[in-house]
Amino acid sequence: MKRHLSVLILLVVTILLTACGEKSQEDVLSKLEDTMEKMNGYKAEATMNMNTGQEEQNFNIGIWHKKSDMYRVALKNDQDEKGNQIILKNKDGVFVLTPALDKSFKFQSEWPDNSSQPYLYQSLVKDIKEDKEADFESTESAYIFKTKTNYQSNNNLPYQEIHFDKKTYTPLLVKVKDKDKNTLVEVKFTTFDTKAKFAEDDFSMDKNMAKGESETTASAEVQDDTLTVLFPSYLAGAELTEKKEVDLEKGKRVILSFSGEKNFTLVEEKSEAITTMSAPKEVSGDIVNLGNAVGALSENTIEWTYDGVDFILASEELTREELIQVAQSVQNKEVK
Numbered sequence: 001m002k003r004h005l006s007v008l009i010l011l012v013v014t015i016l017l018t019a020c021g022e023k024s025q026e027d028v029l030s031k032l033e034d035t036m037e038k039m040n041g042y043k044a045e046a047t048m049n050m051n052t053g054q055e056e057q058n059f060n061i062g063i064w065h066k067k068s069d070m071y072r073v074a075l076k077n078d079q080d081e082k083g084n085q086i087i088l089k090n091k092d093g094v095f096v097l098t099p100a101l102d103k104s105f106k107f108q109s110e111w112p113d114n115s116s117q118p119y120l121y122q123s124l125v126k127d128i129k130e131d132k133e134a135d136f137e138s139t140e141s142a143y144i145f146k147t148k149t150n151y152q153s154n155n156n157l158p159y160q161e162i163h164f165d166k167k168t169y170t171p172l173l174v175k176v177k178d179k180d181k182n183t184l185v186e187v188k189f190t191t192f193d194t195k196a197k198f199a200e201d202d203f204s205m206d207k208n209m210a211k212g213e214s215e216t217t218a219s220a221e222v223q224d225d226t227l228t229v230l231f232p233s234y235l236a237g238a239e240l241t242e243k244k245e246v247d248l249e250k251g252k253r254v255i256l257s258f259s260g261e262k263n264f265t266l267v268e269e270k271s272e273a274i275t276t277m278s279a280p281k282e283v284s285g286d287i288v289n290l291g292n293a294v295g296a297l298s299e300n301t302i303e304w305t306y307d308g309v310d311f312i313l314a315s316e317e318l319t320r321e322e323l324i325q326v327a328q329s330v331q332n333k334e335v336k
């Protein structure tokens with residue numbers, strides 16, 4: 001009798017939900033794809049908190065997308081204003097720009113299609129569609145998907161939870177989680193304009209690098225050649241065995257050698273701000289977010305700039321995941 005009653009209650013609830021127009025997982029995914037397809041582009045703003053390194057890093061993000069393959073993601077780091085960076089994709093390729101230092105990398109990369117991107121609508125929908133085991137729930141204001149991620153260069157963030165607004169079907173919140181389901185990256189969308197308009201040159205290199213001209217001039221005038229050496233807290237079983245300083249025309253270069261289970265080298269030098277745009281450095285690799293900066297990951301190295309310092313981490317023995325972990329942990333002012 002109890003079993004029959006339970007079945008009856010379940011049937012009534014199902015009928016009520018259907019009558020109220022509650023959508024299924026398939027309905028919502030179809031609507032997300034339809035919403036994305038009908039947009040000619042969008043502009044969004046978000047905040048991103050990252051706990052992938054020793055200290056929490058906070059970013060404000062401006063996301064622009066113009067159909068079909070133009071992207072501009074501007075990342076502003078609260079702790080390093082002159083290190084603000086732009087990920088740009090236009091007809092000429094994929095770039096990471098640091099306008100205030102007139103530095104740019106050009107990537108031989110399939111970004112953003114080759115990896116999960118927690119701040120891009122297309123990437124979120126793609127991850128949901130490709131995960132046949134995705135969990136789904138509906139709350140009063142949001143549709144929530146729990147899916148696997150697809151980070152080609154980092155297997156330490158395998159899960160994510162994505163919240164979409166029930167009225168607009170635009171993203172509200174993304175939580176990227178580690179293997180123990182702890183949230184390490186959180187993206188909160190504050191605005192999302194699905195009818196955005198763009199100027200002809202909004203995605204051009206010249207326009208996006210020019211935004212840093214006044215910053216470049218100012219930083220060149222007040223530039224301090226003092227180099228504060230930073231050390232990694234994650235050493236992958238190695239230890240610091242040599243610290244070598246090389247005098248340059250302006251400032252110095254520091255080479256840190258680590259030896260142990262796996263050997264690696266970390267090179268640091270003050271980045272020189274210049275006022276004329278130089279050709280971008282070409283990289284065959286991936287764009288990786290290191291927490292305090294966007295880096296260029298190639299086969300055996302990661303390069304990035306933070307707080308006016310250029311870093312190069314190189315190793316033929318560390319895996320890609322270990323390279324990223326070491327780079328993310330380069331925040332200590334002395335060896336712990």
